[in-house]
Amino acid sequence: MFKVSRKSEYALIAVQHLARAQPDRVVSVADLAGQTQVPSDVLAKVLQGLKRAGVVRAVKGAGGGYGLARAPSDIRFLDVVQPFEDTLAVVSCQMPSHDCERSETCSLRDPMAVLNAFVLRQFDGLTMDLFVAPHHWLISGGRSAAPANDTSLARRLRQGEAAALR
Amino acid sequence: MFKVSRKSEYALIAVQHLARAQPDRVVSVADLAGQTQVPSDVLAKVLQGLKRAGVVRAVKGAGGGYGLARAPSDIRFLDVVQPFEDTLAVVSCQMPSHDCERSETCSLRDPMAVLNAFVLRQFDGLTMDLFVAPHHWLISGGRSAAPANDTSLARRLRQGEAAALR
DNA sequence: GAATACCGGACTAAAATGGTCCTATTTGAT
DNA sequence: ATCAAATAGGACCATTTTAGTCCGGTATTC
Ligand code: SF4
Ligand code: SF4
Numbered sequence: 001m002f003k004v005s006r007k008s009e010y011a012l013i014a015v016q017h018l019a020r021a022q023p024d025r026v027v028s029v030a031d032l033a034g035q036t037q038v039p040s041d042v043l044a045k046v047l048q049g050l051k052r053a054g055v056v057r058a059v060k061g062a063g064g065g066y067g068l069a070r071a072p073s074d075i076r077f078l079d080v081v082q083p084f085e086d087t088l089a090v091v092s093c094q095m096p097s098h099d100c101e102r103s104e105t106c107s108l109r110d111p112m113a114v115l116n117a118f119v120l121r122q123f124d125g126l127t128m129d130l131f132v133a134p135h136h137w138l139i140s141g142g143r144s145a146a147p148a149n150d151t152s153l154a155r156r157l158r159q160g161e162a163a164a165l166r
Numbered sequence: 167m168f169k170v171s172r173k174s175e176y177a178l179i180a181v182q183h184l185a186r187a188q189p190d191r192v193v194s195v196a197d198l199a200g201q202t203q204v205p206s207d208v209l210a211k212v213l214q215g216l217k218r219a220g221v222v223r224a225v226k227g228a229g230g231g232y233g234l235a236r237a238p239s240d241i242r243f244l245d246v247v248q249p250f251e252d253t254l255a256v257v258s259c260q261m262p263s264h265d266c267e268r269s270e271t272c273s274l275r276d277p278m279a280v281l282n283a284f285v286l287r288q289f290d291g292l293t294m295d296l297f298v299a300p301h302h303w304l305i306s307g308g309r310s311a312a313p314a315n316d317t318s319l320a321r322r323l324r325q326g327e328a329a330a331l332r
Numbered sequence: 333g334a335a336t337a338c339c340g341g342a343c344t345a346a347a348a349t350g351g352t353c354c355t356a357t358t359t360g361a362t
Numbered sequence: 363a364t365c366a367a368a369t370a371g372g373a374c375c376a377t378t379t380t381a382g383t384c385c386g387g388t389a390t391t392c
Contacts, residue, residue, distance in 0.1 A: 006349075037268060044370090045351095061359025063367075089168060091170065107179065108178055171381090205381095207383060217339095226390060228336040
């Protein structure tokens with residue numbers, strides 16, 4: 001459980017890199033692949049997915065490329081990951097197409113629903129500005145403007161949990 | 167991401183049912199399969215895994231079966247799930263066999279490590295007594311003794327997050 | 333010694349994953 | 363006009379993971 005797909009990781013890396021570029025500039029896939037060491041074919045697919053999700057914008061033709069559609073602090077972690085994960089739920093019955101036939105008699109369904117909602121809520125407050133380097137927030141508690149919908153997870157990340165790195 | 171494997175669900179269901187039985191009694195696989203509607207062959211494998219993990223105890227021979235090895239409040243969610251999940255990390259590089267060759271140059275590794283540690287810590291405080299029915303804690307805030315290592319997730323579950331069920 | 337019931341490996345079918353390749357189509361520069 | 367750069371997107375394949383079945387073996391009770 002927990003683990004994100006490879007494409008999701010690539011998506012996170014891509015957004016991370018695009019966030020470092022100038023806001024009005026676009027970067028080509030080949031360029032981005034060179035920086036990130038991600039296979040360019042895969043990266044191309046990932047960026048197409050991110051565009052469909054409205055996370056990045058694309059400029060076609062020569063000199064074109066990709067850029068973020070909005071500020072990193074306005075892009076949620078789940079926005080980036082969603083297009084590449086068929087399941088964002090802890091159990092099948094909590095997905096839009098709840099395809100578990102045992103759903104009615106299952107005594108695990110209700111507690112799992114609570115658990116599911118909690119996990120999703122935690123991640124909901126997690127924005128991509130926490131992932132752009134340098135991770136000043138990770139070593140010293142570099143503070144940025146705290147958003148309104150703060151959660152425990154995001155707060156913890158922002159304060160920098162150095163001890164968590166063992 | 168997030169989703170637990172089918173076997174893990176079966177394991178959770180099994181523990182849930184065993185928790186309702188008398189503490190000194192054991193239940194056979196066939197019996198348990200009848201109650202839970204889980205294929206008995208699969209359930210057998212799952213219970214074997216749980217035994218190896220020390221979560222349940224087994225009594226062989228006629229009249230034998232399975233029972234919990236200790237109190238539900240002393241069994242962590244991750245104890246039940248771990249044997250059936252090859253990955254309990256958000257990213258590959260955070261697993262015991264960190265098998266990502268990109269690990270050195272990856273700018274996503276450090277923030278993911280923090281995220282990973284947080285998620286694991288949240289689930290660490292989640293015990294199986296919160297999953298046994300009836301879910302009084304879910305509808306009315308039925309309070310049991312709060313354990314020492316309480317976490318936000320467990321606390322939220324215990325208080326009952328009815329709103330989370332939409 | 334026979335029935336009960338756990339133990340555990342081998343095996344298979346299906347699905348998800350990760351990646352490659354190929355062909356449009358759009359756009360800017362020569 | 364033409365060509366090259368660069369996104370758009372589908373088809374395809376290899377590998378791994380998942381889910382489940384089957385079967386012989388062992389321990390225990392009656
Ligand atoms: S109904 Fe029960 S078995 Fe089915 S997906 Fe939900 S929790 Fe799992
Ligand atoms: S090193 Fe980077 S790409 Fe590799 S598993 Fe960790 S986060 Fe993912």
